Amino acid sequence: MPVGFDEKDLARFPFLTEAQAKIAGSQLNHLDTFLASGIGRRIIQKATDRVEAALTIPPQGLLDHFRLSEGDISNPLESLYTYGMARIIVSCLNDRTAFERLINYEARRSSFFLMNDDSNETAPVEAARREAVAAQLGLSLSGNTVTVPAYIEMVAGLQEPLWRLVNREVYGGLVRVYPTEMEVLLRERIRVVIRARGMPRVPPEVCEHLAVSVGHLSAVLQGQMLRDLGPIDESRYPPCMNALLAALLTGRNLTHMGRFALTAFLHTIGLSTTRIVELYQRSPDFDIEKTLYQVEHISGRSGTEYTPPSCATMETNGLCAGRDGLCERINSPLGYYRKMRGKAAPEQEPGEDGV
Numbered sequence: 349m350p351v352g353f354d355e356k357d358l359a360r361f362p363f364l365t366e367a368q369a370k371i372a373g374s375q376l377n378h379l380d381t382f383l384a385s386g387i388g389r390r391i392i393q394k395a396t397d398r399v400e401a402a403l404t405i406p407p408q409g410l411l412d413h414f415r416l417s418e419g420d421i422s423n424p425l426e427s428l429y430t431y432g433m434a435r436i437i438v439s440c441l442n443d444r445t446a447f448e449r450l451i452n453y454e455a456r457r458s459s460f461f462l463m464n465d466d467s468n469e470t471a472p473v474e475a476a477r478r479e480a481v482a483a484q485l486g487l488s489l490s491g492n493t494v495t496v497p498a499y500i501e502m503v504a505g506l507q508e509p510l511w512r513l514v515n516r517e518v519y520g521g522l523v524r525v526y527p528t529e530m531e532v533l534l535r536e537r538i539r540v541v542i543r544a545r546g547m548p549r550v551p552p553e554v555c556e557h558l559a560v561s562v563g564h565l566s567a568v569l570q571g572q573m574l575r576d577l578g579p580i581d582e583s584r585y586p587p588c589m590n591a592l593l594a595a596l597l598t599g600r601n602l603t604h605m606g607r608f609a610l611t612a613f614l615h616t617i618g619l620s621t622t623r624i625v626e627l628y629q630r631s632p633d634f635d636i637e638k639t640l641y642q643v644e645h646i647s648g649r650s651g652t653e654y655t656p657p658s659c660a661t662m663e664t665n666g667l668c669a670g671r672d673g674l675c676e677r678i679n680s681p682l683g684y685y686r687k688m689r690g691k692a693a694p695e696q697e698p699g700e701d702g703v
């Protein structure tokens with residue numbers, strides 16, 4: 349039986365093709381007039397709130413947030429446009445962490461609605477609609493298998509051993525999944541679909557119009573990042589960063605990549621530009637102007653804030669030194685630093701780095 353989606357469905361599942369078409373044909377395509385209108389201003393505020401929720405609410409708090417924000421759907425079209433505007437604002441924010449957090453938020457929101465249907469429809473209608481949503485994601489709620497490539501793509505962000513392919517029943521190119529696992533797989537699949545679409549290209553003049561929201565969210569993001577990382581604690585540094593610091597402090601020159609990795613790491617965990625430049629003073633070829641320029645460049649003065657390289661890149665550049673047991677469970681020096689904090693006071697769901 350073919351299933352039609354109503355506006356409320358589109359608001360709940362804005363990744364659907366029909367929802368994307370609705371946004372594409374909406375006033376969001378005439379941003380200059382839309383942003384200045386009353387409804388435009390209201391949607392900018394709602395979108396700013398939505399992105400702020402994505403940046404600040406930890407995964408374990410999102411279910412309550414979605415339950416409480418269910419009222420938003422009383423105006424489905426506004427909710428759908430708010431989704432589109434949130435993507436525009438994050439595009440102006442131009443920050444990978446913000447992008448990933450919005451994706452995470454939207455994936456959890458839609459999977460929440462998919463698994464917690466509150467409509468008054470009869471069970472078969474409700475089941476058919478949920479099945480149609482899952483079908484657009486290439487999944488079947490009633491099925492118990494997923495193809496190997498789709499499975500690998502979906503579980504790429506899940507770190508618990510349970511999801512590793514070697515721990516699954518695989519036969520004939522299919523992976524067996526259980527109904528209780530479907531919510532997680534749907535969420536991950538929605539994440540893949542939203543990420544694949546990327547962020548919209550936004551003209552600079554539109555970003556200028558959104559400068560107040562973008563500035564506010566930028567400050568929220570910076571504060572949140574420092575809170576996530578906690579107070580600077582050298583005992584949590586990964587072996588590679590300790591090795592780079594030791595080399596620096598004993599007066600040895602670092603390679604260009606070594607300088608970049610160390611600077612990006614120290615900046616991301618919250619060290620000020622001044623403190624980072626002070627560390628480089630021990631370098632034999634120390635040049636304050638050059639060092640200041642490089643540190644400020646990596647820290648975002650040029651408009652792009654760099655994050656430390658992944659472990660794979662560190663290894664390729666010969667910078668992965670002194671691996672220890674924790675290194676087996678992370679993908680980046682920053683992940684190591686976070687996990688070291690998690691050892692003392694776990695705050696995130698297992699398998700999530702929160703980024």
Ligand code: SF4
Pocket residue numbers: 586587588589658659662663667668669670671672675679680681684
């Ligand atoms: S595995 Fe990663 S965190 Fe560990 S030492 Fe190598 S680069 Fe650093």
